[in-house]
Amino acid sequence: MGFSVSKQIGERSCPNGFDDFVEQNFASAYRFAFCLALAHDRATRIVEATFGEAKALQESEAKVDKVWVLEALHRKWRACHPAKYDTNGSEDYAVAGERSIRIEDVAHMDCDRVLKILHRMSPAHRLVLSLFYFEQLSHEEIARILELRPETVFSRLAQAKVLLRQTLERSRGDASLHSVGPEHSAEGSG
């Protein structure tokens, strides 16, 4: 089999081809795709297209790893949403001095609610947070996936975290975040 799977830092090597590659990387890919697309059906489309592309690359022995998968997902999503994508900050900004949510309040907050809040953030902030929290990628890897300079990753991440905490605090009285929307449910998306 011509599929070449490179070893990721912290992960075991994967010599058994495409199937093992999918097993190892599918969850990461799907979570990031969902963060990009904010809906299971759209996430499914770009994930399937990405792994299809990865499989096609096996014949050429090209290097395909987790970072490549996330990069490809990002590329595909941007190709479909060029007008929506904003890589240079966004309409939402952290407000100096505004209250941030306390850790004890976050710990008791419903995960679905937190994800809804995350999905209301701009792509610029949402994506850097998802790669930072989801995948424990290095800052260089995050920069590569999002096509940013590494120093920009630091500043954008700092801004995004402050904004997230302020938004979480502001949302505590928002009743519209209590219910789970259909786009957050995995049911029927199979």
Added chain:
Amino acid sequence: MLHFTAWVRNTALKAVDKAEIKRLLQSFREGTEDTNDPVFSEALARLASDPELAAWFRAEQEFDAVMVETFRSVPVVSSVKERILQGS
């Protein structure tokens, strides 16, 4: 007067410095490559001498731990994986 000017300047520099340290430490993740990354060395070293900074850092790490678990709760549609594997 010179002493006061120097104090104001040094205090301002320390404030900027502390803001920069916080900006860096907001990106730090315990138990990852960040631990050995020289980018964070100086910032981490400051924690030992600055209790306020250390307390802030602990709160940041706690927040990050909660966020990691939250993000990992995103449901993954396993049937999609099965379709991909069946096509291979």
